[in-house]
Amino acid sequence: MKEYYIGVDIGSISTKAVVIDENKEIVASTYLWTEGSPIEAVKKVVRDLKRQLAALKEEFKIYGVGTTGSARNLIGTILQANVIKNEITAHAIGTLSRYPNVKTILEIGGQDSKIIIIKDGIVVDYAMNTLCAAGTGAFLSSQAKRLGVPIEEMGDIALHSKNPSKIAARCTVFAESDLVHKAQIGHKKEDLIAGLCNSVAKNYLNNLSKGKPIEDMVVFQGGVSKNKGVKKAFEDILQKTIYVDPDSHLMGALGVAILSLEDRQEEIPFDLDMENTEFQTIGNDCKGCSNECEIISVYKNGKLIDRMGGRCDKFHLLVKNK
Amino acid sequence: MKKYRISFPHLGNYYVPIYQLLEQLIDKETTEILIPKKMSKETIDLGSRVSPDFICVPFKYNMGNYIESLESGANVLIQAGGGCRYGYYFELQEQILKDLGYSFLFITLLDPEGIRVKNVFQKFKSINPKLTFTHFVQSFLVAIEMIYALDDFETYVRENLVYEKVKGSFIKLHEAFLESLKKVKNKRELRACKKEYFKKLKEIPLDPSKKNLKIGIVGELYTSMEPFASLFLERELADMNCYVKRYTTVSYLLFEKGRNQAKLLKLAKPYVTYALGADGLESVAHTLELIEQGYDGIIHIKPFGCMPEINAMPILQKISLEKNIPIMYLTFDSQTSEVGIKTRLEAFYDMLDMKKKRRSV
Structure with a gap:
């Protein structure tokens, strides 16, 4: 009989979930859009996890559920979670489980971004964007649409650019008008996209790091970390190696699953058959x-x-x- | 209906001493006092609707209070003033309210050249010709004593809320204290009331083992003193088992701030060598003092766009780095969702907690 723990990270844009075993190894994971309806998203997530677990053909019991992300309280209630944790702590725990020597975590998600500074394995400082969502995933995806490029391909296209366009980094509105203007005077698409990636990185560093020491090793995560162009922009600006984990988008879910494991209780009555349950x-x-x-x-x-x-x-x- | 119906904006629980003071200064034959409606979402909605978008948030709260009072019949409004944009509030507020079609008399306690006791006296005399200067001064002295009593009481509550054995006992006593303060008529009654309630206050059973983290709050005055404007930050912290300290109170601002300038500058060395406007210097000096006293973390609060505190922030960032102490910056505007604040507070708490546990191992 296997012991499993579930971690769910319900963000504003996407919902992520992992199932880990007692060795903190991920045995199943899923990632999908929240689409403004966290309850529906979680139902889908659970259905997907159930399918993956069934495919493993192992007998298992769920010993804990943790939730994080902006809908953590709502979903924590619905899933009867034993741990409900804010995303900053969850991200730090998740990343530390894979990179014990990490000193700086750069995180860019759909609507928010954060920087977490770690010293000797504990969080010593952090910052979160406060007033606007400039330079986050939502901005990149709307600009990708404008340029007619699938968001998944943005990074690869950006890497082809030899001369990235200069695009204002301070504010989304300025960035957008810069982008339109430069497109209309004939800048190449890959240069524009590389310029956008640079502007996201610059905006992030201006708004969040504000004099905080960015020291090796630096791990970049959150949905935007999948974009190689932004990763390269960070490397160019910081002159440091940036690590991006293959599961970089799942770190929050992993972290909260680990917290749920550490808070291990009796087997909790977790119902993988949520589909027929009506939540209102x-x-x-x-x-x-x-x-x-x-x-x-x-x-x-x-x-x-x-x-x-x-x-x-x-x-x-x-x-x-x- | 009386000829004058006088009202003022809210600031924490200070409406009690203000009410007491006004009651002494007015002629009850012709004047009545309207305590503004309790702060609510409606207040800030009303205020934001008529205020410039980029003005700092205390302005919007004030406007909400004024409109709610005017709607219930007030025709005399009072405003104070201070060393930042606050000093210009009254002109703009008077203009906006008059443009909205309200007619009222606007009394400002502060003139552009500062506070002049005689000017203030003249202003009150204009609505109460029977007022004598001696009575005016005496009433002020009682009000000052009441402000001190209120501040002492609330400081004790703030610093001990976390140890409370029976949840809710402080809040209950606090409400009772405010109720009986409202009924106080003179100095003698004030002292009796003070004695009675401080005795009860000290009798509330405490559990010292509950204390966990020590957190200091520095920053702008309105968000510090009006719990509604900081989305009940202090209570949130006490619920998380944090001991909370803050310096800013009305008695501090009115009577100690001026005296302390030299001391503050000395404290703030070498980070600041001159005043930063309003409470900027305080934020820096008090942060250094809190670090000296071994606080685990510091929270700096301000309304969006508060210049003096923005001046203080880069200096605080430098201190945070050099002294290796976490400082969290919170900015408040007219939003009323607590989720964002809660997430940041929780993360701040987790961080300080982990740090502390690591150190003690």
Whole structure:
């Protein structure tokens, strides 16, 4: 009988999940778009994991579930997770399990980006983009559409450029108008794409690293790390080797799966047959006091399982939040 | 209805001493006081709708308070002022509200040249001709004493909330204290009330083993003192078992800040050699002091676009690097979603916690 742990990372753009065994090795993984509906995405993810696990033809039991990412509380409730953790910690743990000597983690996701500084195996500093989503995956994908290039191919195309266009890095609006302008005066597509990659890297370093020491070894992860052009841009600017793990997009899910393993409890009643379960969320404003908290109630097959969003004890999280 | 219906913007729980002070200064025959509605999402929605988009967020909260008061019948509004954009709030706010069609009298406590006791007296005398200068000064002294009492009480609560044995006991007593402060009529009653509640306060059972991390809060005054504007940051931290310290209170700003300038400059050496405007110097000096006192981490807060605090930030970044202490920067605007703040706080907590555990092994 195998012991398995599930980690789910539900981001704004994509949902990632892994199943690990007791040696922290990934035995199954999946990656798909959230498409604005985290519950549906998680159902699909679980279906996919179930299929992969069945193909392994091993008997197993699930001993823990962890969730992270911006929908971690909602999905944690639905999956009855034993660990719900913020994505910064989850990413750091996931990366450290593969690269114990990592000092700097560069992470660019769909809507957010973060930098994590690690010293002697613990997080000592981090920053997260605050006010805008410039230089994140969402920006790259909208520009890819504009240029008529599949996002997956952007990196390879960028590598062909000998003379990347200069594209403003400060703000998405400026970057976009720069891009349009340069396209109209005849810059080559690969130069434009390489320019975009450079601008993403520059924007990231300007907005996040702000004087934080970027020391070897540097690991680059998150969805955008799959883009070789951005990786190369970082290498050129930082003059350092940048490591990108083959599972670089799964690090958050891996991290939270490991946390769930470390918090190992009795076998939890995890239902891999979620398809027939109906989940419903209802939002309303509590009129109990002037705070007027927005309360989200989660129902499973018509039965209330949790309420979130309240500031007072009236709506205490039923699932442990640790 | 009385001739004058006077109102003012909210700032934490300071509406209690302000109410007390006004009650002493007005002529009850002609004037009544309207405490603005409690802060809510509605307040900030109203305020943002009529404010310039890029103004700092206290302006928007103030506007929300004013409109809510005007709608319930206020016709005299009060504004203070300070050493940054705050000093220009009143002109713009008066103009915007008049453009919206409200008619009211606007009283500013601060003139461009600073605060002049005599000017303030004249302004209050204009709505209460019976007011004498002696009574005016005496009332102010009581109000000051009340502000100190409130600050002392709230500081004790802030610093001990984490040790609380029975959850909610501090909040309950705090509310009772505010209620009875509202009823205080003079100095004697104030002292009796203070004595009674401080005794009760010290009797609340504490559990010292609960303490975990020590976190200091520095930064801009409004987001520091108005819990609604910082999305209840301090309570969030106490829930995570953090001991919280902050310097900024009204008594500090009014009576100690001026006196402390030289001391602050000395503290801030060699990082700062002159004042940065508003509370910028404080942020740097207090950060250094907190590091000296062994705090695990520091949170710097400001409204979006707050110039003095933006001045302080690069200096804080340098300190953070050189002294090897994590500083987290939070910027608040009119958003009311706590998810982003919560994620950052949780991560900050995890980081400090892991660091501390590693050190103690």
